[in-house]
Amino acid sequence: MLTLGEDHSGRIRSSSSRSRPRKLRIHGYKIPDLNADPCLDMDREETEEVVGFKPQDADYLQNVPQLVYELEVEILARVPRFEYWKLKFLSKQFSRLLKSGEIFKVRRERGLAEPSVFMLSSGDTRWTMFDKDFENCQKLPELPSDICFFGGDKESLCAGTHLIVIGKEEKSIALWRYELETNKWFKGPGMITPRILFASATCGTVVFVAGGLRIDENRSMEVVNSVEKYDSETKTWTLLHGMHKRRKFCSGCYLRGKFYVLGGRDENDQNLTCGERYDEGTDTWELIPDIFKDMYFSSAQSPPLIAVVNEELYSLETSANELRVYDANANAWKKLGDVPVRAKSNGGWGVAFKSLGDKLLVIGASSGLSRTETMSVYTCRPSADPDDKLDWEESKRCCGVRLNHFILNCCVMIA
Structure with a gap:
């Protein structure tokens, strides 16, 4: 914790072992409590006034x-x-x-x-950023888009120090990025193929995007198989080799050096039980048949809720509020135990399921007896062994912030 000393005049002081202490004079301002939460x-603008x-x-x-x-x-x-x-x-x-x-x-x-969690809940007009322990938080500036963007569905992803939010504005699909360094929103750069309802996965300062629904200026829609990569250091998009399947409502993750895209629906709105993995070194895709062959599907189902911790792939099976882990050798999912949020009630919508360092993070409405309408935050260090007990820990403080339990967007930034 950063602490500042005061001299008898109430002014902040700093000192050097090689010189006399010198008072820091700040005229005409009330000094805030720098040790408060x-x-x-x-x-604010460049001055960062508070x-x-x-x-x-x-x-x-x-x-x-x-x-x-x-x-x-x-x-x-x-x-x-x-x-x-x-x-x-x-x-x-x-x-x-x-x-x-x-x-x-x-x-x-x-x-x-360090990981930080960026979240937008129902009824909130501004994003909130939390630290990994949910002990500190910060409200982001208002995103300067139109009412159509605010009211519609949005996709969110992180690359490096950029939070990227994509959704439909009145005339087109728009991309906004929040830069951690400046605490500001900027528009663009847009994707090569603007889209929504896509899969994404972050690897350091880059993020991969695949599939989704393309909407052109004439409002015609097309399910795509195109893939591209965003580099936050150069602020550019690069086109990559396309997937075998066209898919929307799919999910992505980065696992053991490869970009995975799982599930979703094809151009005929049929559920896909297969997945694909991308090797950037060879710019090729490999089909993974029947990875979701035992999963439950409904017409109101959210995209698959998946997360990677310690190079193991986990999923939240919303129909049973159950945590599962993927066994690549058997191409099957093993049941690990219950998840303490009500994911089943809305088909997985409104629930955040993310990796947070060496932990799994799940946010939503609690499945406990209290059934409060504010968000509940749980973490656990999962084991791929079904015989090991799941120990979910609730973050009860959450900086005193009371957000709606229905999470519209959530992503994790490592910076």
Whole structure:
């Protein structure tokens, strides 16, 4: 936790072992509590103002030694990311360093990246970002799209430090991206084949997208098999080799170095029990027959709820509120136990089922006796052995935020 000392005048102080302590003078502003929980509304311009407070550069003497740039980045990369909002108030230089993206690059290279959960629930107009333990949160700025985009279904995915949200605006399919470095929304760049209801999977700073429903300017719709990849560092889309099957309402994951696309419906609206996996090294797809041969399907079914933890593929079987793990050797799913949310009541819609580091994350309406209408958050460290007991842990604090239990969009960013 970042803490700041005060002298007898109530001003923030900083010190150096090689110079006398020097007071930091901030004129005309009320200093916020930098050790309070950062459940903030950071919807501001470059100044990042909060309650009339602007970031200030410290009023140091010129002979105070400065850190070498590379060392400064290495140190700041090791600060927990949800503490960065505090550092923005101390120095404009830190804000500029944050926007450069160098800190996040070092975090990835040193294995310091942390998962964050981005979520939009029913009735909420703004996204909320939570840390991995759901102890800190931050409201994102308002996404500046039209009413058609807000009211319609949307797809969300993460690549590097970008949260990407795709949906239908009044005239076309639109893509908006939120950049963690700047805390701002930007429009584009659009996909090569704009689409909705597709499968996606993240691998570091890139995300793969496959299948879905293409809607052209004449509002004609087509189920596609096209595949492309987004690189968050170059902000570009690259066309990849297409799948064997056209499919919409499908799901994706990245498992053991390959991009998997599972389930969905074909151009005739028939349920697909097969899957496919993509090898980027050879730019080829391999069909996986009958991977969902034992799964229950209904006309109101959500796309398959799947997640990867420790290179094992898990699914939430919504018809039974049951967790399963995939056995590749037998091409079958093994039952592991119950999941503590009501996934069955809406055919899987409104439930978030994600990997969160070495844990599974599930969010929705609790299946317990309380049956509250606010979201319930559970995590567990799963085992692929059916004989091992599932130990679901509820995150009861959730920063005091009470969101609707019906989750419209949810994705995890590693940064």
